[in-house]
Amino acid sequence: MRVALVCPYSWSVPGGVQTHVAGLADALRRRGVDAEILAPADGHVDAPEFHALGRTIPFRWEGTVTRVALSPATVARTARLVRSRRFDVVHVHEPLLPAGGMTAVWAARAPVVGTFHMVGRRPFWYRVWRPVVVPTAARLAARIAVSAAARDFVARVLRGPYDLIPNAIATGAYGPGERGGRRIAFVGRDEARKGLPVLLAALERLPEDVTLELVGVNGERGARVRAHGRASDEQRRAVLARADVLCAPSLGGESFGVVLLEAMAAGLPVVASDIPGYRAVLPPECGRLVPPGDAGALASTLRELLDDETLRARLGGAGRRAVRRYDWDVVVDDVLAVYERVLR
Secondary structure, eight states: OEEEEEOOBOTTSOOHHHHHHHHHHHHHHHTTOEEEEEEOOSSOOOOTTEEEOOOOEEEEETTEEEEEOOSHHHHHHHHHHHHHTTOSEEEEESTTSTTHHHHHHHHOSSOEEEEEOOOOSSOHHHHHTHHHHHHHHTTOSEEEESSHHHHHHHHTTSOSOOEEOOOOBOGGGOOOOSOOSOEEEEESOSOGGGTHHHHHHHHTTSOTTOEEEEESOOSOOOTTEEEOOSOOHHHHHHHHHHOSEEEEOOOSOOSOOHHHHHHHHTTOOEEEEOOHHHHTTOOGGGEEEEOTTOHHHHHHHHHHHHTOHHHHHHHHHHHHHHGGGGBHHHHHHHHHHHHHHHHO
């Protein structure tokens, strides 16, 4: 089977959809599938079977900066690749976004599967461009949503059946390292919706021996804070291996919690905001949920875990067991079942 995995977002900027597509490609290849990635890029990409669709431009939506390619050259290149590579299935992630996503849907001569990742306060894009997105969605042979939150968001405009297939990770790549300090880890971009200011305010209420490791964030943040900037996968795993707690204080706009899965795989207890995307991923025996934006509640919960090594070990162990169902070697079977269904 030859499959095209189309991503509308810049491959040069780390993000959840890009990580999902890369992980799915690896899992499919382990099953003997010829998986090729089509995505825009703003520089050289050293990845197997990758086709660059052009450079991107940034725009701001729901508190985050998104980079997509909009040029006529991207439309032409996407259509040419989708038609010439003789794919059996074209799997488009965010199939209703320009230009790579929509173009791939319309250019495909094979069954098209669409995966929806997006969550927001209101489906502005889907409603404003309804005359375009409705006929585009009608061309999808199957629709996948990575979570109930993502399904419910798109279904406000585009009703119909959706397969729920979660994000996944390679759980075996993560594990505990040397711990026993009082380190909190944060993984995410420096955007308001990720809640970093709330975490920094909570840190001020914690004892002086508590430190904070930031992955994906640059700049000086104080004596107790170490910012690693944009880190490689290996560096991120190393931070999680030596941390004592993972904190995900997002204020909203999260359809899923891949970073929660990574922490659970590393045997870390998780303290996360009580939002739908995180609530669906984090079982109560693996961590704690706190009201989003409440620095006092966040500090109190972090202190509870940092002061109790036995509790951290119990939550972390439960996380390592619970995360197994999110391993790519498990989740890829659900994706392949969708491919087989649309091919039939």
